[in-house]
Amino acid sequence: GKSPLLSLEVFDSQYGRAALYVLLVISGLGPAVNFLIPLYIQIVQGRTSLFTAVAVVPYTLAIATAAIFIVRLYDRLSPRVIGAGGLITVSVGLTMLAFTIRNQWGTPVVILSLIIVGLGEGSLLTLVFNVLVAASPPSLAGDVGAMRGVANNLSTALGTAFASLAAVTLLTLFVGGS
Numbered sequence: 001g002k003s004p005l006l007s008l009e010v011f012d013s014q015y016g017r018a019a020l021y022v023l024l025v026i027s028g029l030g031p032a033v034n035f036l037i038p039l040y041i042q043i044v045q046g047r048t049s050l051f052t053a054v055a056v057v058p059y060t061l062a063i064a065t066a067a068i069f070i071v072r073l074y075d076r077l078s079p080r081v082i083g084a085g086g087l088i089t090v091s092v093g094l095t096m097l098a099f100t101i102r103n104q105w106g107t108p109v110v111i112l113s114l115i116i117v118g119l120g121e122g123s124l125l126t127l128v129f130n131v132l133v134a135a136s137p138p139s140l141a142g143d144v145g146a147m148r149g150v151a152n153n154l155s156t157a158l159g160t161a162f163a164s165l166a167a168v169t170l171l172t173l174f175v176g177g178s
Contacts, residue, residue, distance in 0.1 A: 006150070007143040009136070016135035020085070020151055023128045026121055027152050028159030029090070032061070033097075033117060035163040040101055043109065058111050062118025063125070070123040074130075082127050089120030 011017055034056065039054045073082060093116030129148060136144050139158045 008147050010132075010143045011142055011149050013135035016132055019128045019131040019135065022029055022124065022149050023132070023148065024155045024158075026090070026124045026128065027155035028162070029117075030063070031156045031159035032063055032120060032163035033114070035160055036167060037097070037110065037114060039055025039167060041107065044101070045107060047107070047157075055111055056114065059114035059118045062115045063122035066119045067126045070126050071109075071130075079127055079131060082123060086120045086124035086127065090117055090124070093117030093120060131137070 011020075037059075038056055039048045041055055042049065047055070070082065076083075077112045093113050095112035096116065097110065100113055132144050132148060134143065
């Protein structure tokens with residue numbers, strides 16, 4: 001009979017639930033990329049930690065830039081178009097990363113791929129949070145913020161765990177197969 005830490009009314013809207021699912025996926029993608037790509041640059045390409053850190057900075061800047069500037073498109077494009085564009089952008093960037101890693105192309109292509117992923121990711125994170133806020137009554141703004149924080153923390157943990165699992169599994173297959 002006591003009040004919950006998070007109002008369950010936040011989950012009443014189907015748009016809010018859909019935005020939460022997208023938030024979980026996109027927020028989990030960032031930590032996975034931030035774990036696997038530096039690992040690739042250091043281990044496969046043999047670069048230093050400093051070089052790797054500098055190579056990942058454009059990805060982070062792309063996320064921040066897209067998150068800040070995507071709101072300028074809100075009056076011209078619908079949330080659905082922005083969301084689809086963001087998902088396509090992330091998919092293109094991840095596909096480029098997959099081909100880059102498979103063919104062992106150079107670091108500039110990895111950085112370009114990361115920038116593309118970052119632009120899509122940043123635009124989606126801002127859009128999804130705005131959809132979460134818009135899908136709930138103003139009285140639940142604090143609960144929406146809390147839910148976003150919980151979803152972000154959960155997806156960060158799961159994204160990192162999944163990336164670690166993938167890396168260890170692939171390493172086991174390659175070492176075991178040699």
